[in-house]
Amino acid sequence: MTTSFPDTLTPRDRAIAALAAIAIGVQVLEAAIPSPVPGIKPGLANIVTLIALLTLGWRAAVAVTLIRVVGAALLLGTLLSPAFWLSLAGALAALAALGLLRPLTPRHVGALGLAIAAAMAHITGQFLLAWGVIIPHPNLPLVLPPLLLAALITGSVTGILAAHVLADPRIQRHVRLARHP
C-alpha cells in the first residue's frame, strides 16, 4: 500500500487524509442514526473539521471537509443529489465562517465558539440553497428559526466534544506536528 504514494507526501498530507477518513466514517455512521426531525442531525463530522482547523490550519480544514462531503456522498449514494448539494452548501458556509474567525483562534476563540459559528453558518447556507433553488417557497423562512435553534444546540455539543478530543493526551501527541500557518 505504501509504495503507490509519491515521496512528496508530507506528514501533513497524511494527517489530512487520516482526518478526512475519520470524518467520512463519522458522517456515514451518523447517517444511520434515525433523526426525530427531518433536516436536523448532530453534525458530529464537524468535530473533525474543527480539529483539522485548530491543529493543521484553515486550508487543511477546507481539504478535510471537502473530501468528507464528496467521500461520504460516494458511500451514501447521494453524490450530485439535492442532499449532496445541501451538504456542500452547508460545509462551504461553515468553512467561510471558520475562515472569518480564524485570526481570532486559538487566543480569543476556542472550539466551542468555532463550532457554534460553524453550525449556524452551516444551516444558514443550507437554508439559502434550499430556499433559493430547491424549494423556493415563500413560507420556508418559517422553518428557519427551529433549525437555527437546533444548530445552536448541536454546535454547542460538537464544540464541547471537539474541545474534549483536543484535550485528550492521546490526540495531543499527534497534533504537535501541526500548528502550521
Next chain:
Amino acid sequence: MTFSSLRWGDGVIAALASGVVVAAFALAYLPDSEASMLVITQTGEPPRQEPLDRAREIEIQGPAGVTRVQIEPGRARCADSPGTRNICENSGWLQRHGEVAVSLPNRLTLQVQGHGPGYDSLHY
C-alpha cells in the same frame, strides 16, 4: 496553551448566536399581519367579503346544509358546518393573513386576508 479551555470569544459567539435564534423566532412567528377581511368563496357564487371589524355570526346556505361563520374583530372561524369530519371547524380561528378553512360538503372556503407580508398557504 491548551485547546480545550474556553475563551472570551466563545461566550460572545454563543451570546450572538442565541440572539440570532431569538430574533429569528420573533421575526418569523410574531403576528405581523393581522387579518382584516374574510373572503367567502362558494361554488357558483361570487366571492363575498366580510370585514373583521365587529363580532357577529353569518350563516351560509350550501348544498349540504348551513355553515355558521363566527366573526370577531381580527379573526373568524367556522363555528359549525355540515361536514361529518369537522374539518372546517378544526381549522380553528383564522387570524393571520392567508389562513383558510374549507368545507367541502358545502363547497366553500373561508380565507382571511390582511395587509403586509403574508403568505398564501402552508403545506406539510
